[in-house]
Amino acid sequence: MxxxxxxxxxxxxxxxxxxxxxxxxxxxxxxxxxxxxxxxxxxxxxxxxxxxxxxxxxxxxxxxxxxxxxxxxxxxxxxxxxxxxxxxxxxxxxxxxxxxxxxxxxxxxxxxxxxxxxxxxxxxxxxxxxxxxxxxxxxxxxxxxxxxxxxxxxxxxxxxxxxxxxxxxxxxxxxxxxxxxxxxxxxxxxxxxxxxxxxxxxxxxxxxxxxxxxxxxxxxxxxxxxxxxxxxxxxxxxxGCPADLGGTPVHGAEPAFEVIYLLEADDEAVARLRTRLDALGESLVVVGGDGLWNVHVHVDDAGAAVEAGIEAGRPHRVRITHFGAARVAATHTRERVQRAVVCVVPGEGLAALCAEAGATVVGVRPGEAPASGELVEAVRRAHAREVVLLPNDAELRHTAAVAAEEARTEGVRVALIPTRSPVQGIAALAVHEPGRRFDEDVVAMTSAAGATRYAELCVAERQSWTMAGVCQAGDVLGLIDGDVAVIGEELASTAETVLDRMLAAGGEMVTLVLGAGVPDAVADRLRRHVRRGHLAVDTVVYHGGQQSAPLIIGIE
Structure with a gap:
């Protein structure tokens, strides 16, 4: 037959x-x-x-x-x-x-x-x-x-x-x-x-x-x-196939980052994106169609590559790899770097921020938590003898623990810092020092994460009971350290109440991570609010781009 x-x-x-x-x-x-x-x-x-x-x-x-x-x-x-x-x-x-x-x-x-x-x-x-x-x-x-x-x-x-x-x-x-x-x-x-x-x-x-x-x-x-x-x-x-395959590769210093994301965009926007990314880096591949594309490029400015995607449409599943010292040109013998950090983050802006700090990034789409295998693959991509894993989500702690254990069986020394929010991950990355002994570096990063209280502003999807009372669909919820503490009607005013409660216990630095579509005016209002009530407290703002929460707050 x-x-x-x-x-x-x-x-x-x-x-x-x-x-x-x-x-x-x-x-x-x-x-x-x-x-x-x-x-x-x-x-x-x-x-x-x-x-x-x-x-x-x-x-x-x-x-x-x-x-x-x-x-x-x-x-x-x-x-x-x-x-x-x-x-x-x-x-x-x-x-x-x-x-x-x-x-x-x-x-x-x-x-x-x-x-x-x-x-x-x-x-x-x-x-x-x-x-x-x-x-x-x-x-x-x-x-x-x-x-x-x-x-x-x-x-x-x-x-x-x-x-x-x-x-x-x-x-x-x-x-x-x-x-x-x-x-x-x-x-x-x-x-x-x-x-x-x-x-x-x-x-x-x-x-x-x-x-x-x-x-x-x-x-x-x-x-x-x-x-x-x-x-x-x-x-x-x-x-339709080019008669000459001899395209000219880019020579000179190799880019620092590999950026990959899925993109929802129309054909016209993707055409403009190709032109922009081709000018930014090399190894550009944009494939797909019918409104869904997979974008791959090697660049020095990971943030610019992600921003180009945001301008073209809606990027998600962002993965940014810092090549760093692990790349060895013109040889098939690749030496491991000594230490790397793997971060799980929910937004394009946060992904770019962590990658620029030298981390290997696992992007998360709302409702699609990464599996342990994806975290193990990120540890492999980091190609280091020692890896610090930052899950940045309380619900990922078990998944990250499984991934860490599997990576250890492959000979990688892995330390899992149970960060419960991206702002704790940012705090840990800020004190990361590869030149220190591994244990000392992990202790410093753990201490910085633990000293960072976190809050999240989100919108209620339905009526329900909370620790702060009954909320209705559409209410703005202020969660402090994972528990609903404030119920409000508007994002900025609810955030002000959350900030006041958190700063009542003291703090030196406020971190505001704006979600997708949240205007800068909200950050400006909150920055002024902090300055009026707490003159000694500094405020930093990041455009995180996360879909899951309009605002994430960190207090160090």
Missing amino acids: PPTLDADAVRTWCALALDALGRAREEIDAINVYPVADGDTGTNLYLTVESAARAVDAVFDGHATEGPGSRPGLAEAVRAMAHGALIGARGNSGTILAQLLRGVAETLTPGDEGHRTLDDAERLRQALRRAVVSAYEGVARPVEGTVLTVAVAAADAASATGGADCADVARAAYEGARTALEATPGQLDVLGRAGVVDAGGKGLVEVLGALVGALEGGKPATEPLPAAPPRATRAWAAE
């Missing part, structure tokens, strides 16, 4: 690709030298495919609840795969892989009747070709010798298979990709000097090998690489 390109094949492809990348993850991480030698390409690709696989499984699970005979179609499965990869894409290569999968989905879910009459082999050939064109649309400065080159070769080889079935097309693509991968050290100087093939390209070979396995009903293809492969051809450049 000939192989069938259907929803079951897509689900099997995702499962086999996840298994293959899991086995190859450490090897791919070890050869990661371009565009930044940060040793995480294998991990990023694994997490990207894991998100895709979860999305496909969710589609199948949804149909299972409708009865034993209900199953998703090919279009629904590939759309789920592409969407899952998009929202879970990590790093430069993971973001490009997500766009490749989006290109595949665009071709396998067409709206015209004529296309649906094509056989599976031709549909797969066209899908692989569209995938490459789509990926080039997302990469600002394509460079030869990377995952893009490998993808081109795969599509070229698939196009040359004639009337073969879809399994033959997949195997041809896999063989073409392996051949192109072997040639990458001769196409990109940094790879040649390190004596390695491109890490992202190797990951794509694993994904294509999994596709072969899914269509042949067996295990992923894992043949050894050829000894002397030719350069990839690009006969169909006129159809």
Whole structure:
């Protein structure tokens, strides 16, 4: 029976690709030298495919609840795969892989009747070709010798298979990709000097090998690489793929931060964002469509990159990694830094603030608390022998403890400081000193966090009983150290009452973190209020951008 390109094949492809990348993850991480030698390409690709696989499984699970005979179609499965990869894409290569999968989905879910009459082999050939064109649309400065080159070769080889079935097309693509991968050290100087093939390209070979396995009903293809492969051809450049892959990489000092976020924005705003981010940094990849995008860029000014996203639309799931001393150019041997800080924060502005202080950041979207695995992955990204973990949320304490324990099994010395609010995390970061002994640094950071009382202003969603009495939907609640202490009708006046209660116990510094959409006038009013009643108390204001609380207050 000939192989069938259907929803079951897509689900099997995702499962086999996840298994293959899991086995190859450490090897791919070890050869990661371009565009930044940060040793995480294998991990990023694994997490990207894991998100895709979860999305496909969710589609199948949804149909299972409708009865034993209900199953998703090919279009629904590939759309789920592409969407899952998009929202879970990590790093430069993971973001490009997500766009490749989006290109595949665009071709396998067409709206015209004529296309649906094509056989599976031709549909797969066209899908692989569209995938490459789509990926080039997302990469600002394509460079030869990377995952893009490998993808081109795969599509070229698939196009040359004639009337073969879809399994033959997949195997041809896999063989073409392996051949192109072997040639990458001769196409990109940094790879040649390190004596390695491109890490992202190797990951794509694993994904294509999994596709072969899914269509042949067996295990992923894992043949050894050829000894002397030719350069990839690009006969169909006129159809949208650039005829010259030789984009010019940026030389000189490497940027300090990797910034990644999901962005809800329209096409016109994203076009302006591409131009702005391209001027700010390098390794720019913006992928997606239909109002949802995944943005990846390496910059020196992380705050400016996030602000550009805020101007374009609504960014969320912001992840900012400080490369720091851990990056080692032109070598596949990466030394760990001695110490790093991992912060969990709820807003774009807070993410940029903590990243600029040198922390590895895990951004949080309202209602979507990070899992322990995401915190472990952040510890790995920090690539340090010693890590201080700041959860900045009382409800994340258990999750952070699980993550810390898992990271310790990997040889990392982890100290968990149970910060319950972002303002406690800011206070801890302010006294962080990597030059101190680890224990001394942890004690100082813990003391600073513990000396910071915190409050949060939020809006009641419904009537309920609180420690301050009964609140109605729409009331402004002032929570001090986690408990409702004040119920008011307006944000600024309620905040003034909260400040007075907190400062009655003393304080030297007030920190105000403004949420998304809160005007500066509120901060100005509160700053004047503090100055009138407490002349010796200083006030600092940050634009946190958090959606969960209009205002967060810290008193040190």
